[in-house]
Amino acid sequence: MKVLALDVGGTAIKSALILDGQIIKASECSSDGKLGGPYVIGNIMNTIDSYEDYEAIGISTAGQVDSNRGYIIYANDNIPNYTGTQLRDLIRKKYQKPVYVENDVNAAAIGEGCYGAGRGENDFLCLTYGTGIGGAIIINKKLYKGSRGVAGEMGHMITHINGLQCTCGKQGCYEQYASTAALVKKSLVYNEKLTDGLHIFHELENGNTKVKDIVDCWIAEIIWGLINIIHIFNPPCIVLGGGIMRQSYLIQSINCKIKDKIMDNFKNVRIVAAKLGNNAGVFGMSAMAEQAALRI
Numbered sequence: 001m002k003v004l005a006l007d008v009g010g011t012a013i014k015s016a017l018i019l020d021g022q023i024i025k026a027s028e029c030s031s032d033g034k035l036g037g038p039y040v041i042g043n044i045m046n047t048i049d050s051y052e053d054y055e056a057i058g059i060s061t062a063g064q065v066d067s068n069r070g071y072i073i074y075a076n077d078n079i080p081n082y083t084g085t086q087l088r089d090l091i092r093k094k095y096q097k098p099v100y101v102e103n104d105v106n107a108a109a110i111g112e113g114c115y116g117a118g119r120g121e122n123d124f125l126c127l128t129y130g131t132g133i134g135g136a137i138i139i140n141k142k143l144y145k146g147s148r149g150v151a152g153e154m155g156h157m158i159t160h161i162n163g164l165q166c167t168c169g170k171q172g173c174y175e176q177y178a179s180t181a182a183l184v185k186k187s188l189v190y191n192e193k194l195t196d197g198l199h200i201f202h203e204l205e206n207g208n209t210k211v212k213d214i215v216d217c218w219i220a221e222i223i224w225g226l227i228n229i230i231h232i233f234n235p236p237c238i239v240l241g242g243g244i245m246r247q248s249y250l251i252q253s254i255n256c257k258i259k260d261k262i263m264d265n266f267k268n269v270r271i272v273a274a275k276l277g278n279n280a281g282v283f284g285m286s287a288m289a290e291q292a293a294l295r296i
């Protein structure tokens with residue numbers, strides 16, 4: 001089945017035409033997220049217009065998504081006026097094809113499960129580290145979504161009582177300490193040139209011990225959150241995504257330091273880096289569209 005898959009974020013729209021797990025054609029453009037939902041919709045339609053010859057459209061998007069009804073339950077200020085958008089109906093009406101809409105972290109988890117680091121696992125958890133921390137729960141090869149479709153907000157586990165203020169309105173959330181943004185914030189206090197993960201890990205590899213201390217404190221924060229999750233789910237596998245997880249020092253340190261902090265019966269957990277990178281979302285939407293077609 002040939003699926004046109006889109007991955008809509010606050011800054012970019014990635015798209016790909018996928019057949020049997022192979023990308024035939026791909027492109028990327030700005031989403032103009034800051035300009036608001038209507039601009040993003042316009043860019044989604046421009047993207048779709050640049051493709052032809054597909055049987056279904058799958059859209060993974062930032063924000064909380066009701067995938068049964070295909071609308072955006074909530075989106076933060078990265079895309080103002082996106083909340084409430086009836087994305088599936090808008091696109092289906094215009095293009096007259098089956099359309100599937102899913103939250104971006106959920107889509108990436110399905111992609112990793114079908115084609116990437118979670119392949120072969122019936123159950124696994126997926127966490128992505130970036131501006132915040134997203135989470136997805138796969139049970140028996142399916143997403144567990146909870147009663148309102150928004151389960152897996154692992155970034156908002158509270159790991160510090162009376163801690164830092166979070167965008168969700170609470171204090172002390174995991175993502176305020178363990179996201180890539182949290183690492184960058186700490187690093188910038190030390191050196192204003194350390195504006196992203198690549199610069200930070202470059203310094204670390206060059207033997208900067210102060211940066212290594214900052215990174216190791218941040219890894220400790222990542223680990224405390226993972227310990228909680230491991231003790232709740234007893235998962236066989238956790239896939240860690242987000243650009244920063246390509247740093248091999250990170251995955252090695254997490255695996256090395258976490259084992260003596262978890263209970264014996266939980267130590268079998270495999271903690272691995274995501275494999276599909278930026279393409280996880282589009283692969284996930286292609287798999288979801290195919291699975292939906294099989295059910296009809």
Ligand SMILES: [Zn+2]
Binds near residue numbers: 156
């Ligand atoms: Zn929060």
